Structure formats: C-alpha cells, structure tokens
Amino acid sequence: MSIFQSLLNNADDNVSLDSYIQKNYAQIEAFCSTRVDSQQIELDNFEQFVLFKTGVIEKLDYTKSYNRGFVYHLIDYCERFCSTSAIVQLYHIIQDNRLNIGSRLEASMLYLYNVPSNQTFVDRFNDICSKLQTAINEEDDNDKRAIASFLNYYSYVVYNTSEQFSSGVFLKYTNAIENDSFPFLKNDVIQECFALDYHKPEILYNIVQKKIDEILGRNEEFIIQPNRENDYLIESDTEYARILNNTPRTFQAIRNISVQQINQFENKDDIYYSLGRGVKILKEEAQLYSYLNSYGNMHEAKMLSALHKLPLEELEGKNIEIYDWACGQGLASIIFREFVENHNYNIYNRNIVLIEPSEIALKRAALNVRHFNGQCQIKTVLKDIDSITKEDLNCDSNSIKIHLFSNILDVEGFSMEHLISIIEQTQKGVNFFVCVSPYITDAKTARIDKFVQHFANQYNSYHLYFEIENQSGEWRNSWTRVIRLFRVNL
Numbered sequence: 434m435s436i437f438q439s440l441l442n443n444a445d446d447n448v449s450l451d452s453y454i455q456k457n458y459a460q461i462e463a464f465c466s467t468r469v470d471s472q473q474i475e476l477d478n479f480e481q482f483v484l485f486k487t488g489v490i491e492k493l494d495y496t497k498s499y500n501r502g503f504v505y506h507l508i509d510y511c512e513r514f515c516s517t518s519a520i521v522q523l524y525h526i527i528q529d530n531r532l533n534i535g536s537r538l539e540a541s542m543l544y545l546y547n548v549p550s551n552q553t554f555v556d557r558f559n560d561i562c563s564k565l566q567t568a569i570n571e572e573d574d575n576d577k578r579a580i581a582s583f584l585n586y587y588s589y590v591v592y593n594t595s596e597q598f599s600s601g602v603f604l605k606y607t608n609a610i611e612n613d614s615f616p617f618l619k620n621d622v623i624q625e626c627f628a629l630d631y632h633k634p635e636i637l638y639n640i641v642q643k644k645i646d647e648i649l650g651r652n653e654e655f656i657i658q659p660n661r662e663n664d665y666l667i668e669s670d671t672e673y674a675r676i677l678n679n680t681p682r683t684f685q686a687i688r689n690i691s692v693q694q695i696n697q698f699e700n701k702d703d704i705y706y707s708l709g710r711g712v713k714i715l716k717e718e719a720q721l722y723s724y725l726n727s728y729g730n731m732h733e734a735k736m737l738s739a740l741h742k743l744p745l746e747e748l749e750g751k752n753i754e755i756y757d758w759a760c761g762q763g764l765a766s767i768i769f770r771e772f773v774e775n776h777n778y779n780i781y782n783r784n785i786v787l788i789e790p791s792e793i794a795l796k797r798a799a800l801n802v803r804h805f806n807g808q809c810q811i812k813t814v815l816k817d818i819d820s821i822t823k824e825d826l827n828c829d830s831n832s833i834k835i836h837l838f839s840n841i842l843d844v845e846g847f848s849m850e851h852l853i854s855i856i857e858q859t860q861k862g863v864n865f866f867v868c869v870s871p872y873i874t875d876a877k878t879a880r881i882d883k884f885v886q887h888f889a890n891q892y893n894s895y896h897l898y899f900e901i902e903n904q905s906g907e908w909r910n911s912w913t914r915v916i917r918l919f920r921v922n923l
C-alpha cells in the first residue's frame with residue numbers, strides 16, 4: 434500500500450496519526466528522498482490525505498520533533514509537485530504552531546501560496562532569491578535543494594503563466610546576475626536552464642524538471658571506497674605538528690594554534706565561506722584553521738554541556754572505546770578526554786576509532802588525539818558513513834562504547850538506516866551515545882530524533898540521560914543546540 438494511503442487509513446484521529454508517524458517516520462522520510470518519478474505517482478493520494486485529514490493533522494502535538502518533521506516533508510512534497518491546493522491547507526498549521534520549515538520552503542511559499550496575480554511571481558523574485566540564499570548560507574548542507582527550488586519556481590512560472598511574466602522573471606534574473614545580487618544564481622545548471630527558450634514552455638518545463646531530478650539525485654562523488662591501508666593515518670612532519678608538540682594539552686590551546694594561523698591569511702573571509710557552514714568535506718589546511726577558529730568555541734560549549742550529563746560514575750574503573758563519527762579534526766574526542774581528566778575518574782580509554790571522509794582532517798584528528806593520549810590505540814577510517822562496512826568497526830563487546838556524534842546527525846548526506854544497521858551489527862554490549870548538533874530546522878532535529886527513537890523503540894535497555902533543544906537566543910551567545918544523551922545495551 435502506498436505511503437499516503439497508509440497515512441489516510443491511520444489518521445482517524447490525532448492519537449492514531451501521531452503513533453503512525455512516530456513508528457514510520459523513517460519510511461516517510463525515505464519515501465521523500467526517493468526518485469521523483471516514484472514520488473509523483475502518489476500525488477493524488479497525497480492530496481487526498483492532506484485535504485481529507487487537515488483537521489487531524491492540525492491537532493498533532495507539535496512539541497514532538499517527528500510531527501514537526503512530518504509537516505516539513507508534506508510541504509517539501511507540495512513544493513516539488515507544486516500542489517497549491519494542499520499548501521493552502523498546510524499553511525495555517527505552520528503559522529498556528531510556529532513551525533520552522535526553513536528559508537528554502539519559505540521561499541517556495543512565496544510562489545505557491547497567496548499569489549493574487551501573475552505579476553506577483555515577478556515582483557517576488559528578489560524575496561524568493563534572498564530566502565534561497567539564506568538557506569544556502571545558513572541552513573542547508575549544500576546548495577542543491579535551493580537550486581532545485583529556484584528552478585522549480587522558474588519552470589512553474591513559464592508553464593503556468595504567459596510570455597509576459599516569463600520574460601519578467603527572466604529580466605529579473607539577468608539583472609541579478611549583472612549586479613551579483615545572489616551568488617547562487619551563477620550556478621551552471623541555472624545558467625543552462627535560463628539559456629532555454631521560454632517561448633516554448635512545455636519543452637522548457639520538461640528539460641528543467643529533468644535537471645531538477647538530476648540535482649536532487651544521490652551524489653556519488655562523496656563515496657570513498659574501502660582501502661585497508663588507511664587504518665592508521667596520522668599527520669606528521671608538518672609545521673602544525675611541530676607547533677602542537679609544544680602546546681599544552683587543552684582544547685583551548687589547540688584552538689589557539691588555528692586562530693593564530695588563520696589570521697595570517699588575507700583571504701580568510703573566502704576561506705570561511707568555503708566551509709559551507711562547516712559541513713563540507715575539507716580539502717585544504719587553511720580550511721582546518723578557519724573551522725576551528727570559527728566553530729571551535731561553540732562546538733566545545735555544546736559538547737561540554739552534554740558531557741556534564743554523562744554518568745561518569747558508571748564508567749569508573751571500566752575500559753572504554755571511543756567512536757568519533759565524522760570526527761573532523763577530532764574535536765569531540767579531545768574535549769571528551771580533557772573533560773574526563775578534569776574530573777579525576779579512572780576510566781581506561783584503550784581504543785579510539787576516528788571516522789571521517791576528509792583525509793586532511795582525519796590525519797589531523799589522529800595527531801590531535803595522539804597529543805592528548807600517548808597510550809591508546811587509534812584507528813582511522815577514511816570513509817563517509819554510507820561506505821562503512823562491518824569490517825571497519827570490530828569492537829570489544831566487554832568495553833563500554835562511547836559514541837560521539839558531534840555535529841553530524843543533522844547532516845542529510847548519509848543514510849540513517851545504514852548507520853543504525855552498522856551500529857547494531859557491530860557494537861555489542863553497553864553503548865553510550867552523545868549526540869550534539871546545532872538547531873537548524875525542525876526537519877533536521879527530526880532526523881536526529883529518528884536515530885534516537887530507533888533505539889528507544891527497539892531496546893528495553895534504552896535509557897535517556899538528557900535531551901534539550903535551544904534555538905537562537907535561548908542559550909549562550911546566539912548559539913543553538915540539540916542534545917540527546919542515552920545508553921543502550923546491544
């Protein structure tokens with residue numbers, strides 16, 4: 434049965450719909466990231482569900498992140514297929530519950546909702562682009578979805594209005610390019626689509642829709658193939674290694690190296706922008722410095738606020754293994770190490786497994802970790818999460834495993850199902866999960882909770898120690914945080 438038929442059948446009231454969403458969130462999210470053609474055949478079922486069940490959807494408990502994430506996916510679906518009838522129903526749910534659908538979908542609302550005349554499509558060009566640029570700069574993991582949304586807007590106008598308005602949008606676009614108003618418009622695919630003839634709406638529409646499918650398709654370039662020789666990569670004989678050697682063993686002292694180094698670069702703003710909010714797979718040493726300079730203090734504060742809730746007494750006298758997932762330069766591992774040392778517990782850290790697809794970051798992580806801990810065995814896994822296999826993670830079932838997920842569970846570029854399955858297959862015994870991310874949008878928080886909820890649903894041993902969510906202004910500085918700290922026996 435299709436996903437929206439099942440939703441329809443399970444939405445007699447808000448309690449049954451809530452429980453269906455909670456149990457099937459992963460499936461709903463997975464459906465929304467499948468190929469567009471398999472999603473499109475569901476359009477009628479989708480609209481029936483939203484139109485018949487608006488009254489039930491609006492009564493869901495929106496303090497729960499999976500319900501907020503659910504509405505995000507409904508809006509995302511509306512946007513992809515320009516379902517203006519469903520958007521009308523969902524709009525007031527967003528407003529009434531102050532849901533944060535993110536700047537990209539807010540941009541989509543500007544051409545799908547409350548459009549009094551065709552001229553409005555042209556008049557809202559700058560507002561749409563401005564929101565999409567914000568999505569790219571501050572919220573999304575890359576520019577793909579924003580570019581897809583922009584092309585969807587353009588093809589929608591060309592297909593559904595007349596030449597006068599298509600040319601209006603086209604002119605706005607050429608002006609914006611000339612004035613360099615929105616950097617994302619310089620993207621090659623956008624330029625190719627604007628080179629098409631808008632006097633032939635159907636042809637343009639079909640080509641642009643194909644391009645959107647390609648943009649939203651899986652990006653294979655991230656996949657790093659297994660290489661058994663990468664078990665112990667470490668930076669050596671570099672200027673950084675020499676400086677580090679004479680640096681005190683504290684996180685702040687290590688960060689200061691990066692602060693000093695980045696200040697010597699004239700183009701440090703460009704380097705900062707090349708980090709893509711810190712989620713890009715870094716390739717240059719200058720980016721490593723910029724990352725630690727810009728994000729180091731915030732990441733340390735978030736990680737410490739989680740570690741303060743870790744029951745260290747349960748680890749006293751025990752052997753532990755650290756798994757630092759998407760470790761970057763190993764910040765989470767060294768913050769953990771310093772935290773434990775400052776608390777005078779006897780905790781024996783035998784192994785640290787560092788997992789990261791950026792080679793330059795991974796080598797530095799190993800060096801940073803070695804600086805703090807000369808004894809432990811370090812294993813490096815140079816891979817993105819989707820490429821990890823069981824063989825990469827052979828753990829000791831007698832040790833307590835501490836999994837550090839520092840600023841990665843909210844990133845959308847990997848399969849949560851694969852991550853969960855690989856953990857379940859390899860991490861037998863007692864596991865603590867320290868999950869720390871920024872608050873970006875409701876959908877990203879729902880992604881983190883999908884991970885947590887899996888263990889909560891499947892294992893009686895699941896124990897939650899701490900959870901908190903702070904948006905900007907609710908915690909320190911303007912920093913945000915989403916923290917989940919739990920234990921489970923696998």
Ligand SMILES: C[S@@+](CC[C@H](N)C(=O)[O-])C[C@H]1O[C@@H](n2cnc3c(N)ncnc32)[C@H](O)[C@@H]1O
Binds near residue numbers: 715762818
């Ligand atoms: C925001 S940084 C967090 C780094 C580190 N955990 C920290 O807290 O500083 C995100 C990291 O995820 C890595 N990354 C990006 N996509 C990934 C993927 N698909 N699988 C594993 N790591 C990924 C990046 O290379 C980057 O180091």
